[in-house]
Amino acid sequence: MQWDIFCKVIDNFGDIGVCWRLCADLANRGHTVRLWVDDSRALAWMAPGAVEGRWPNVKVHDWAEACDPTVLEKLPPADVWIEGFGCEIAPEFIAARAMDTGASGQNGLKPPAWINLEYLSAEAYVERCHALPSPVMQGPAQGWTKHFYYPGFTARTGGLLHEADYLARQTAFDDNACNAWLAQHSIAWQGQRLVSLFCYEPPALTALLQGLVQGATPTLLLVTPGRAQRAVQTALAQMDLPTTGAGELALHWLEPLTQTEFDELLWACDLNLVRGEDSLVRAIWAGKPWLWQIYPQDDGAHADKLNALLDQMQAPASLRAAQLAWNDLNGMAGPNQPRLDWGTLPLVEWSAAAHDWRHGLLQMDDLTSQLTNFVQKKR
Numbered sequence: 001m002q003w004d005i006f007c008k009v010i011d012n013f014g015d016i017g018v019c020w021r022l023c024a025d026l027a028n029r030g031h032t033v034r035l036w037v038d039d040s041r042a043l044a045w046m047a048p049g050a051v052e053g054r055w056p057n058v059k060v061h062d063w064a065e066a067c068d069p070t071v072l073e074k075l076p077p078a079d080v081w082i083e084g085f086g087c088e089i090a091p092e093f094i095a096a097r098a099m100d101t102g103a104s105g106q107n108g109l110k111p112p113a114w115i116n117l118e119y120l121s122a123e124a125y126v127e128r129c130h131a132l133p134s135p136v137m138q139g140p141a142q143g144w145t146k147h148f149y150y151p152g153f154t155a156r157t158g159g160l161l162h163e164a165d166y167l168a169r170q171t172a173f174d175d176n177a178c179n180a181w182l183a184q185h186s187i188a189w190q191g192q193r194l195v196s197l198f199c200y201e202p203p204a205l206t207a208l209l210q211g212l213v214q215g216a217t218p219t220l221l222l223v224t225p226g227r228a229q230r231a232v233q234t235a236l237a238q239m240d241l242p243t244t245g246a247g248e249l250a251l252h253w254l255e256p257l258t259q260t261e262f263d264e265l266l267w268a269c270d271l272n273l274v275r276g277e278d279s280l281v282r283a284i285w286a287g288k289p290w291l292w293q294i295y296p297q298d299d300g301a302h303a304d305k306l307n308a309l310l311d312q313m314q315a316p317a318s319l320r321a322a323q324l325a326w327n328d329l330n331g332m333a334g335p336n337q338p339r340l341d342w343g344t345l346p347l348v349e350w351s352a353a354a355h356d357w358r359h360g361l362l363q364m365d366d367l368t369s370q371l372t373n374f375v376q377k378k379r
């Protein structure tokens, strides 16, 4: 099928990260994809060559081109439109297709299957709202129907992105491949515990670093560029510690990784500290213990979202306590929560929990397969 995927980059890398991952996965499965995006800068490191057209079956377009009739008239019509995260397709784009399709498709061309791809959540509303129709009430596409598509963690949701070749790649990443990967990224590993850090500015960061410095397990912390590196530098400055080789803690400042390399980072580490939604899913698939910094929302809605995830996962009490502390939600921990010691993290228990949940989630069909079946039924 031919797909048009629309993405507006609001903040951070999650919007483009998920949209690109879907594009690449569809393209690998033999579909043809156009990605319309208003800010493609992150693709330069996430998916080198994407913007230049070096990925088979995917073409990246500037959002403005979707409003340009001279561009649109040359393009074959798509079978599917995906609006990423509530971004609205340009009216010019809709009008051009409505003109080609004609009222009720009398020109022999059907309207596209039109999908609003939503944010990931484990909250109960996701099962209620997944796949609901939303009739288009006005404009040139009046009478067409959009459908909400919610990724999720249960069989009554749209599932999680999980590439067809993921498990094979992960299995091939054995100790030798891991050592080679660390060397290739100039990471001076001396057998320490490896922890990755991709975060915003978690208030508990200082406590974590202090715990790692004082804890009994030597740790090499691999810090992703941008906000995570700045947050660590700020925390270290406040702790008055040297930026490298502090006690049992060593630091490595990572360069931006491609999405493929980001998976490899997560496979290489013994604990992954991730943020946002796409890296959460990648940490889940990596099957290593993880802590998630949820994107904080002004109205506090992220607390319910985090708790729903922990409930869904059946997180053990120690993991729940750490997750609440990492997200500055200690107030929700209740009186009987175990005391958290960042120096002695119970990674064996967290590893078992991560493994069990991953195993269960792998029984579900992946998002791309489910979405493809869904749109085929809607056309």
Ligand SMILES: Cc1cn([C@H]2C[C@H](O)[C@@H](COP(=O)(O)OP(=O)(O)O[C@H]3O[C@@H](C)[C@H](O)[C@@H](O)[C@H]3O)O2)c(=O)[nH]c1=O
Binding pocket: 010, 011, 012, 013, 014, 015, 016, 017, 018, 045, 046, 119, 198, 224, 225, 255, 256, 257, 258, 259, 260, 262, 275, 276, 277, 278, 279, 280, 295
């Ligand atoms: C650090 C790093 C990340 N990545 C990728 C992994 C992901 O695809 C992407 C990061 O996206 P996320 O994990 O979702 O985290 P994020 O914090 O960047 O994005 C967030 O932005 C908010 C505005 C949204 O509301 C959140 O839901 C979330 O999507 O970057 C790399 O490819 N290489 C890297 O080196």
